[in-house]
Amino acid sequence: MIEVANLTRRYGALLAVDDLSFEIGRGEVVGFLGPNGAGKTTTIRILAGYLAATKAGRLVVAGHDVQRDSMGVRRSIGYLPESVPLYPELRVEEMMRFQGRLHRMDRQAMRVRIPEVLERVGVQDRGKQLVGTLSRGLKQRVGLAVALLPDPEVLILDEPTSGLDPIQRGEVRDLIHSLADDRTVLLSSHILAEVESVAPRVIILHEGQKVADGKPAELAASLGGGGHVAVEVMGAASAEDMSSLIGSLPGVESVATGERVGIHQSFEVRGEGDLREDIGALAMTQSWALRELSWQRPTLEQLFTRLVTGRGLDELAMPVASGPGAAPSSKPEAGPAGLSADAPVLASGLELSQGPTGPSALPLGTPGNAGSKIIYSLNPFDRGASRDLSKPVSVDAPPEAPAEGLPDGASEETES
Amino acid sequence: MIGTFVVARRELSGLFMAPFTWIVLLVVLFINGLLFSSFLYQTQGNVTATLSESMTGPSFWLWMIFLPALLSMRLVAEESRSGTLEYLLTAPVSDAAVVLGKFLAATGFLALLWSSSLIYAVTLDYAGGPPDWPAVIGTWFGTILVSGLFVSIGMLASTSTSTPLLAAFLSMVSCLMWIAIPFLAANIMAYLVPLLTSTAAEQAVLAERMGSVVASMDALRHFSRSFQMGVLDTAEIVFFLTWISFFLFLTARSIEARRWRG
Numbered sequence: 001m002i003e004v005a006n007l008t009r010r011y012g013a014l015l016a017v018d019d020l021s022f023e024i025g026r027g028e029v030v031g032f033l034g035p036n037g038a039g040k041t042t043t044i045r046i047l048a049g050y051l052a053a054t055k056a057g058r059l060v061v062a063g064h065d066v067q068r069d070s071m072g073v074r075r076s077i078g079y080l081p082e083s084v085p086l087y088p089e090l091r092v093e094e095m096m097r098f099q100g101r102l103h104r105m106d107r108q109a110m111r112v113r114i115p116e117v118l119e120r121v122g123v124q125d126r127g128k129q130l131v132g133t134l135s136r137g138l139k140q141r142v143g144l145a146v147a148l149l150p151d152p153e154v155l156i157l158d159e160p161t162s163g164l165d166p167i168q169r170g171e172v173r174d175l176i177h178s179l180a181d182d183r184t185v186l187l188s189s190h191i192l193a194e195v196e197s198v199a200p201r202v203i204i205l206h207e208g209q210k211v212a213d214g215k216p217a218e219l220a221a222s223l224g225g226g227g228h229v230a231v232e233v234m235g236a237a238s239a240e241d242m243s244s245l246i247g248s249l250p251g252v253e254s255v256a257t258g259e260r261v262g263i264h265q266s267f268e269v270r271g272e273g274d275l276r277e278d279i280g281a282l283a284m285t286q287s288w289a290l291r292e293l294s295w296q297r298p299t300l301e302q303l304f305t306r307l308v309t310g311r312g313l314d315e316l317a318m319p320v321a322s323g324p325g326a327a328p329s330s331k332p333e334a335g336p337a338g339l340s341a342d343a344p345v346l347a348s349g350l351e352l353s354q355g356p357t358g359p360s361a362l363p364l365g366t367p368g369n370a371g372s373k374i375i376y377s378l379n380p381f382d383r384g385a386s387r388d389l390s391k392p393v394s395v396d397a398p399p400e401a402p403a404e405g406l407p408d409g410a411s412e413e414t415e416s
Numbered sequence: 417m418i419g420t421f422v423v424a425r426r427e428l429s430g431l432f433m434a435p436f437t438w439i440v441l442l443v444v445l446f447i448n449g450l451l452f453s454s455f456l457y458q459t460q461g462n463v464t465a466t467l468s469e470s471m472t473g474p475s476f477w478l479w480m481i482f483l484p485a486l487l488s489m490r491l492v493a494e495e496s497r498s499g500t501l502e503y504l505l506t507a508p509v510s511d512a513a514v515v516l517g518k519f520l521a522a523t524g525f526l527a528l529l530w531s532s533s534l535i536y537a538v539t540l541d542y543a544g545g546p547p548d549w550p551a552v553i554g555t556w557f558g559t560i561l562v563s564g565l566f567v568s569i570g571m572l573a574s575t576s577t578s579t580p581l582l583a584a585f586l587s588m589v590s591c592l593m594w595i596a597i598p599f600l601a602a603n604i605m606a607y608l609v610p611l612l613t614s615t616a617a618e619q620a621v622l623a624e625r626m627g628s629v630v631a632s633m634d635a636l637r638h639f640s641r642s643f644q645m646g647v648l649d650t651a652e653i654v655f656f657l658t659w660i661s662f663f664l665f666l667t668a669r670s671i672e673a674r675r676w677r678g
Contacts, residue, residue: 045502049505050506050675051675051676052676071510074508081499081506083498084499085498085500085502086500086503087426090430098426099507101418102422102508102509103508104508
């Protein structure tokens, strides 16, 4: 239905579309994806006959050559530009009739078709309203109705959901879904979730070039590998030990040690298929407290960002933890007290109140200076360790703790 | 061709749905009416002189500077700004049909405005003062051609910018220049001719040649020479139609250039 080969478009020195080629078959719904300025709108405008191509090997829409038979193309497509151009001084029905006349529809056909189309987009009760007084969402629907009126084979929608609230966006999405049954639809968006939910196939553009083309799931698999299992766990062992334990499971290819949030350590496990059950069983045998065990697929957004910025998917999926405690190389801290003899217990959120320079080292006037409260944690994995509430508890990375243990006092001082 | 009429029809209906149009109609007709009655008193009931004065006098040319500019500024510049031009230029109508349709709508509106003089003439005829009908009809026809010329200039100005106000200003200046060509040309020639020539004979020839070029562009003169007399001279009609076609052609080209400029 749409064939584009070696399409190039320049705006002066700016290269907007760079040797773009793709094909869209009959009945396909294809999403054009790309950041602002990627060339989506330019390509769409060229296909709709609004802009001329600087150079094109082949440009065919609905069987008509865009460059030679522009009228034929215009007659057989429904095009809705991003700005939803409607004449504000006309009523909805008048706008529809104008479109009908432009498409040489006769009076009888219009009388039947206009209410039909208005009903299809759900604005049948707004026929007499002035277009200028419609809300953004309604205007979008009327714009769609105008594009649909001549019953085009190909529907080209430029950012059909921009400027809409989430509910309206959902409605327009459903509408496009229902339209897609019997015609070819090309829509553009820079909102990825949008395209993912509407179009079974996406073409990702960046700087005027096609960087990816395919089904979102396939793209995800080929670009970022499959999904991974996100694990967040609290256990007695060190992060390193836990990581190697998980890594020893059959089918696991890699374990990335992620951030440490409070007392919980997160991991990202990649391997063959879904490893959740195995990891769950491991956690059970090791008496780890599981906080999260989920199957994560890379979203189109991550892929997109990866494609566009060239950064690794792992980086994007899970930001590298900043604290040394989270890095696999540094000596991990032991959760419960007394497990590790030389290293002081510095795990964030879990501190011993008996530190030699404990509360007294705080400057005068610090809240909670009067006397440290000792509470007993109800967390069974805490093994009865107490927590000093008079001290600020860091939730993020623990303070600088060198790999080799320092004397107790020294490390306590660095903290207070 | 159908496309032209579809576009013209929408332009006209759009025009008559805008309050701007009605305000313009009210003000122009009111002032024209006042002027007409004052002319009638001044000429002591000379019907033909009064009609001629009210249809072609300085007031007419003053309106001709403002009205076509105000009408044509919205034709392209405003549509370009609101984005509806993209809709129109991707609809199955040619650029020429769009340009022609818009031109016909704006000129038609002005024709309607100037036809108020016909009502005055009919009224006077009925009241017992028969006007010189050929002159009245001819003048009316001429005003439509002049309106068309200025609308086409305004449309060209309108395609060159997407700021309607700037388009209107450009159009006003252009129309003013067009009217003022003979006066401006006389000034320029007074400087230019002695520079280019050495002998008095040469000077005379060059001045005459340049004068004839200037005269051929002088809309005022073309207008008063035939239409005002009640003569529909084909040469004069061709003069106006040629210039109108020229500007409409440039307008269509300018719109097409947008497809390349983006």
